[in-house]
Amino acid sequence: NAGVTQTPKFRVLKTGQSMTLLCAQDMNHEYMYWYRQDPGMGLRLIHYSVGEGTTAKGEVPDGYNVSRLKKQNFLLGLESAAPSQTSVYFCASGTGISYGYTFGSGTRLTVV
Amino acid sequence: KNEVEQSPQNLTAQEGEFITINCSYSVGISALHWLQQHPGGGIVSLFMLSSGKKKHGRLIATINIQEKHSSLHITASHPRDSAVYICAVNDMRFGAGTRLTVKP
Numbered sequence: 001n002a003g004v005t006q007t008p009k010f011r012v013l014k015t016g017q018s019m020t021l022l023c024a025q026d027m028n029h030e031y032m033y034w035y036r037q038d039p040g041m042g043l044r045l046i047h048y049s050v051g052e053g054t055t056a057k058g059e060v061p062d063g064y065n066v067s068r069l070k071k072q073n074f075l076l077g078l079e080s081a082a083p084s085q086t087s088v089y090f091c092a093s094g095t096g097i098s099y100g101y102t103f104g105s106g107t108r109l110t111v112v
Numbered sequence: 113k114n115e116v117e118q119s120p121q122n123l124t125a126q127e128g129e130f131i132t133i134n135c136s137y138s139v140g141i142s143a144l145h146w147l148q149q150h151p152g153g154g155i156v157s158l159f160m161l162s163s164g165k166k167k168h169g170r171l172i173a174t175i176n177i178q179e180k181h182s183s184l185h186i187t188a189s190h191p192r193d194s195a196v197y198i199c200a201v202n203d204m205r206f207g208a209g210t211r212l213t214v215k216p
Contacts, residue, residue, distance in 0.1 A: 033204060042198065042208040059205075090155060092204070101145070101204070103155040 003027065006091050006104035013081045013111045021076040021107050023091030029102075031094045032074035033058075034066060036087040037106075043090065049074055081111045115139050118199050118207035125214050131186040133210045135199030138180065142202055146173050146184050149196040149209065158184075158197075189214045 004025045013019055023032060034046040045058030049068040063085060065077045074093075078085060088108050094101040119134045135144070146158040159166050159173040161182065166173050170189075175182040186193055191214045199207040 035204070035206075040208065043200075043204070043206040045204060088153065092155075099143075100157045100160050102157070103147075106153050106155075 004091055004093055004102050004104040006089075006107050008107060009105065010108050011110070013078075013109065015082060015111060017081050018077070018079050019081065019109075020078075021089055021091075021109075023074045023076070023093075023104055025072055025074075025093040025102070027093060027102065028071070029093035029095055030071075031096060032068065033092045033094075033101075034064070034074065034076045035090045035092065036060065036085075037090060038087050046076065046089075081109075083111045085109065086111045114208070115205050116199055116201055116207040118197075118210050120210060121208065122211045123213070125189050125212070127190055127214055127216050129189050129214075131189050131193070131212065131214075133184045133197050133199075133212070135182045135184070135207055136180060137182075137199075137201050139201065139205070141177075141180075144175055144182050145200040145204070146182075147198040147200060149198060151195065155198075186212075191216050 007022045030051050033048045035043040037043050044060050046064050047066040049055050052071040055066045067075045088106050090106050091104040092101045115138050117136045144161045149155045161175045170187045172185040194213050196209040196211050198209045
């Protein structure tokens, strides 16, 4: 019963380093999302995908890139990490805005 | 002004009390979601509403489309209900959350 799996769960990066966060779902969902959660600000949408091979920008896309080469995977990349990208990142998947969503357990990223 | 506003920000209750958390939104919606974020960080989807009322156990969610308002009620609250409750609309535009603490 995997649902949505995020890797890694924790990571510390130095400013300027790059990394990729992986989100994998086994529910055949079309929609996938990446969010960041910062204290006092709630969840904010970074990028999303409505199907394999598609991506779109959300509310706070700057400094991030995404890819959805396979339906089950949605990758979030940081090309040159900055301290402002210190956050908890959540991935979610679903079948559309009128249906429920399943969230991953989150990735806590610290950029020093 | 945030498109999704929740109140209160923080709520402390005694075990057994009836809890109400409110969500107001300023955009047209296709659906409104209530989510629960546990102290450990995990997020669970509680309800998806497009009209009326839904009930699951001790949780009740209502929505008034004309007034652009939704409420989440918890009856007979219990310390295990302590969590952050988040309202979200459409393509997951989120409120800032309501932190609920239920004391025994």
